[in-house]
Amino acid sequence: MSALANPQRTLKCPPDIRSALAVLTCAVVAACHVATAQAAAPFAKTQATGFYRMMVGDIEVTALNDGIVPLPVDKLLSNVSPADISSSLARIYLGVPVDTSFNGFLVNTGSKLVLIDTGAGTLMDPGTGRLVTNLPAAGYQPEEVDEIYITHMHLDHVGGLTLNSQRVFSNATVRAAKTEGDYWLSPAKMAAAPNDARTAFQNAMNSLDPYVKAGKFYPFEGDITLVSGVRALGTHGHTPGHTSCRRESGQKAGHPRRLDPGQLLDPHPPSCPQGARVDPLSGAISETKDHRTRTE
Numbered sequence: 001m002s003a004l005a006n007p008q009r010t011l012k013c014p015p016d017i018r019s020a021l022a023v024l025t026c027a028v029v030a031a032c033h034v035a036t037a038q039a040a041a042p043f044a045k046t047q048a049t050g051f052y053r054m055m056v057g058d059i060e061v062t063a064l065n066d067g068i069v070p071l072p073v074d075k076l077l078s079n080v081s082p083a084d085i086s087s088s089l090a091r092i093y094l095g096v097p098v099d100t101s102f103n104g105f106l107v108n109t110g111s112k113l114v115l116i117d118t119g120a121g122t123l124m125d126p127g128t129g130r131l132v133t134n135l136p137a138a139g140y141q142p143e144e145v146d147e148i149y150i151t152h153m154h155l156d157h158v159g160g161l162t163l164n165s166q167r168v169f170s171n172a173t174v175r176a177a178k179t180e181g182d183y184w185l186s187p188a189k190m191a192a193a194p195n196d197a198r199t200a201f202q203n204a205m206n207s208l209d210p211y212v213k214a215g216k217f218y219p220f221e222g223d224i225t226l227v228s229g230v231r232a233l234g235t236h237g238h239t240p241g242h243t244s245c246r247r248e249s250g251q252k253a254g255h256p257r258r259l260d261p262g263q264l265l266d267p268h269p270p271s272c273p274q275g276a277r278v279d280p281l282s283g284a285i286s287e288t289k290d291h292r293t294r295t296e
């Protein structure tokens with residue numbers, strides 16, 4: 001009986017022959033793949049999952065990307081000439097606009113799951129709002145988040161709190177500086193603001209209101225320990241109650257925005273993102289353009 005007539009016998013061939021057959025099989029399969037690679041393939045139109053994880057002391061920090069926005073830094077920064085912006089960008093091979101990453105931070109203290117900022121949700125550029133989908137990709141569900149710390153109430157930090165007027169993080173309490181809430185959640189302050197600034201108030205109110213109504217919003221005052229290992233640090237100026245979160249061992253895990261060419265290489269000339277008309281020291285609201293903001 002030949003081997004072809006009895007397939008069982010082919011299983012008994014020596015290992016070197018089986019290896020040779022395997023190589024031949026792989027070669028045939030590879031050839032087929034080469035052939036199919038010539039055909040038109042659909043565009044994937046998706047990016048790799050956006051998170052990066054590291055230990056900071058004994059807590060785990062996961063940076064969750066919310067998206068990337070082409071930032072018109074020449075319009076965003078005041079009191080800096082377009083020529084200075086262009087030359088600074090050119091030194092690091094960039095131009096206007098600058099693709100800018102927006103991120104939140106998930107902190108696992110070992111006993112609490114804390115989210116620092118929530119991304120833009122549906123309030124901003126279509127390229128943002130991905131933090132909530134990157135969270136499960138990083139291994140956690142929104143309902144597992146115990147506490148949310150809001151560094152400040154601009155839309156790219158609070159927009160992810162709410163979807164269709166419902167709390168995205170159903171079991172979380174939200175915390176932010178009292179001065180921040182007193183400003184952005186105040187109908188009186190919104191009424192007194194310039195017309196072009198009122199949308200920012202409305203965005204903050206829409207994002208926070210479901211948590212306020214559910215008794216889930218707990219503002220804090222001063223630099224306090226929010227949870228073991230994470231301490232609030234007042235960095236007022238960008239907004240009245242802007243707060244950074246500091247790892248109590250001294251390492252920062254805070255505000256993600258970077259505007260290196262325009263702000264960080266030369267942070268001394270007064271330059272301020274639009275809509276932030278506040279005194280850097282007192283947090284008082286000011287209409288003057290001669291102001292500066294702390295770099296973030």
Ligand SMILES: [Zn+2]
Pocket residue numbers: 152154238
């Ligand atoms: Zn901001």
